[in-house]
Amino acid sequence: MASIKDVAAEAGVSVATVSRVLNDHPSVSAAARTRVLAAVETLGYRPNAVARSLRTDQTHTLGLVISDVLNPYFTELARSVEEEARALGYSVIIGNADERPDLQDHHVRNLLDRRIDGLLVSPTDGGSPLMLDAARAGTPMVFVDRWIPGVDVPVVRSDGRAAVRDLVAHLYRLGHRRLAIIAGPAATTTGRERVEAFREALGAYGLPLPDAYIGQGDFQAESGRRVTEGFLDLAEPPEVVFAADNLMALGALDAVRARGLRVPDDLALAAFDDIRWFVHTDPPVTAIAQPTGELGRAAVRALVDRIEGRPGESVTLPARLVVRRSCGENPVTNRSQS
Amino acid sequence: MASIKDVAAEAGVSVATVSRVLNDHPSVSAAARTRVLAAVETLGYRPNAVARSLRTDQTHTLGLVISDVLNPYFTELARSVEEEARALGYSVIIGNADERPDLQDHHVRNLLDRRIDGLLVSPTDGGSPLMLDAARAGTPMVFVDRWIPGVDVPVVRSDGRAAVRDLVAHLYRLGHRRLAIIAGPAATTTGRERVEAFREALGAYGLPLPDAYIGQGDFQAESGRRVTEGFLDLAEPPEVVFAADNLMALGALDAVRARGLRVPDDLALAAFDDIRWFVHTDPPVTAIAQPTGELGRAAVRALVDRIEGRPGESVTLPARLVVRRSCGENPVTNRSQS
DNA sequence: CGGGTTCGTGGAATCGATTACATCGACGGG
DNA sequence: CCCGTCGATGTAATCGATTCCACGAACCCG
Known part of the structure; x- marks a missing residue:
């Protein structure tokens, strides 16, 4: 592969001049510039990003460590991150942690x-x-979606509190009183927060959230299935299950279907994170939608701000409830038949 | 950030010795080794991969350019690729082309x-x-899923021909005679192949595939919706639509639902690529499943073989039909009630 | 006891860029 | 006419590793 030396030789100038042309430094004659450009063209030269990075100590690359690529929420996030980064002149390298701390560390390292x-x-x-x-150590860093408390790092996330309140109001209105939740890992902020928001919202209606109605999941489908089975085995099973992410909701659907039961008649279902497929599931799933694209873009902007020496601020965007039929007849799109 | 020089100074040896310890070169005394390791520890030293790559001309990194991150098929592929690559000591950088040639080129470059x-x-x-x-130019390369004919590059893909035949047999048995397809872009091999396989399979039953029943899609949901609407507007609409990927199937579901029609009664649906959500859609979608994980792993093995100077062979794995209810009552799981 | 291995180590070149500094010619003003 | 300035260019140091080569010490064998 042609190097800058080859280009210099071909153009009859020094490597310094070639470099100047490539980085369009003002102090280079028109004649030299055209000769260099021609040489670049004929040799098909492309600067070696590795060498450039070594010298300049900049890679123009962002790292993105997400919890799970198979989760549509995170792929959407990844997509918007890459898009915004590209617009700002950065590339993105994605690391998938599969919800495993060891894998996460592997990728961070x-x-x-x-x-x-x-x-x-x-x-x-x-x-x-x-x-x-x-x-x-000063690595520019931004947390997105989840974060670690007590660290001085901007956080870009969405606040689901209001939407969870809306959800509980919706459920209450439909007559549900025994509400359960499939929680995410307690080690994650979103894992804890969603339970807290749910408990608070229930409290406003004088409803309890007994321990038996808090299932411990890990944001993966299998755990949603397992927890839901546990709920169904209870002497007094819940009327509604709220899954703290879309994959656990998928697992819950698996569990319900495996028993030959029906949503919402036998068990109602709601999920955190709205995804396209929820429109077409049987039944369509009521969910809390985060402004995923906006989150990704805001996170990149905050990070690039930090990198380029500007402040880089935390951002919190609201989530919103999207009502469908999985919790009972939808009072909005109420179609009179049955 | 500490460099190899700092480590050398701390350990009281030369950088050459440090390097030797790090790459566990045999010729270094136990005493020196322990001193270096101690220095590495106290300084929290990590070798600079950029510098190392410049010198060795190896990055231990694979590039993966996929057509669309939002397509679950490709994220599953990406996951298995990263997994296998990690097992073989490589990292993966993913580029998402969003089905756009310009973006694809951007990432390849x-x-x-x-x-x-x-x-x-x-x-x-x-x-x-x-x-x-x-x-x-000799860049080690492997095509996965789709490929470009006439280039000397191994191809790792799955052959859907047999599965498409099974699908058509299934549809025929259910009494369907007017079968349409939502094709992928003609510029892609999978776009063309799936139409060809479908046409061939229909031919075996003496069924035609009129042009009006070939909708041109682009592997994205929106095109599936548009094409399906076109089909429904036909004087004689098809009885079945076969979407060449899962996203276009999603679009088809959108279109059917938007008209207040039902699958499979008003229009049956089948898709290429099976995804977890198809189990829970209304109705569950009959699909052709590729051995996605195996494809990803085989592709990485072939590529790493090439990189490390071994042959690196093409692989073709069979796809299989997964029958669900979206084409009419499933003759296998036939539950006697209605 | 001398010469040839072997082993451990350090010096220095190298990868491909960027960039500070030096140089040189032309040009303009006093 | 001379000198200072400025614009264009080249030389060489540098980034952080790897690795070839040389060198000295220890060791072995005859």
């Missing part, structure tokens, strides 16, 4: 070794020392 | 500039000169 300019993380657990060290 | 060791591509179009040049 890898990205740091590659000297990425900044790191976007949705932490799988509460306190990877590696990540805390990196943050303290 | 970017990956080449970063001097990745090898490239895994599922080409969005038939002949990006950039990619052809790279292949000719």
Whole structure:
């Protein structure tokens, strides 16, 4: 592969001049410029990003460590992150943690070794020392969706409190009183927060949230299935299950179907995170939708701000309830038949 | 950030010795080794992958350019690719082309500039000169899922012919005679092949595939919706629509629902690529399942073989039909009630 | 006891870029 | 006419690793 030296030789100038042309430095004659450009063309030269990064100590690359690529919420997030980053002149390297702290650390280490300019993380657990060290060491960093409390890192996330209140109001109106939740891992902020928001909202209606109605999931489908089966085995099973993410909702659907039961008649279902398929599931699933694209873009902007020496602020955007039929007849689109 | 020089100073040896310890070269005394390791520990030193890559001309990184991250089929592929690559000591950088040739080229260029060791591509179009040049120039490369004919690059894919025949047999048995297809872009191999396989299979039953029953889609949901609406507007609409990927099937569901019609009564539906949500859609969707994980792993193995100087062979794995209810009552799980 | 291995180590070149500094010629003003 | 300035260019240092080569010490064998 042709190097800058080859181009210099071909154009009859020094490597310095070639470099200047490539970085359009003002002080280079028109004649030299055209000769260099011609040489670049004939040799099909492309600057070696590795060498350039070594010298300039910038990779123009962002690292994104997400919790699970198979989760549509995160792929949508990843997509918007890459889009915004590209618009700002950065590339993105994605690391998939599969909800495993060890994998998360593997990717963080890898990205740091590659000297990425900044790191976007949705932490799988509460306190990877590696990540805390990196943050303290001054690696530009932004948390997205989930975060680690007590670290001085901007957080870009969406606040589901209001939407959860709306959800509980909706459920209450439909006559449901025994409400259960499939929680995410307690080590994640979203895992804890969604339970708290749910408990609070229930409290406003004088409803309890007994321990038996808090199932411990891990944001993966299988755990949703397992927890739902547990709920169905209870002497007094809940009337509604609220899954803290879309994959656990999928697992819940699996469990209900495996028993030959029906949603919402036998068990109503709602989920955090709205995805396209929820429109066409049987029945369509009521969900809390985050402004995913906006979150990704805001996170990138905050991170790039940090990288380029500007403040880089935390952002919190509201989520909203999308009512469908999985909790009972939808009072909005109420079609009179039955 | 500490460099190898700092480690050398701390340990009281030369950088050469440090390097030798790090790459566990045999010729280094136990005493030196422990001193170096201690220095590495106290400084929290991590080798700079950028510098290392410049010197060794290896990045231990694979590039993966996929057609669409929002397509669950490709995220599953991406996941298995990363997994296998990690097992073999490689990292993966993913580029998302969003089915756009310009974006695809952007990512290929970017990956080449970063001097990745090898490239895994599922080409969005038939002949990006950039990619052809790279292949000719000797960049280790493997096509996965889709490929470009006439290029000397191994192809790892799945053959859907038999499964499509099974599908048509299934449809025929259910009494369907007017079968339509939502095709993928003609510029992609899978876009063409699936139509061909379908046409062939229909031929075996003496069924025609009129042009009006071939809708031109682009593997994205919106095109599936548009094409399906066109089908429904026909004087004689088809009885079945076969979508060449899962997103277009989603679009088809959108279209059917928007008209207040029902699957399969008003229009039956089948899709290429099986995804988890198809189990829970209304109705569950009959689909052709590819061995996605196996494809990803085989592709990585082929690519790494090429990189490390071994042959690196093409692989074709069979796809299989998964019958559900979207084409009419399932003759296998036939539940006697109605 | 001398010469040839072997082993451990350090010096220095190298990868491909960027960039500070030096140089040189032309040009304009006093 | 001379000198200072400015614009264009080249030389060489540098980033952080790897690795070839040389060198000295220890060791072995005859």
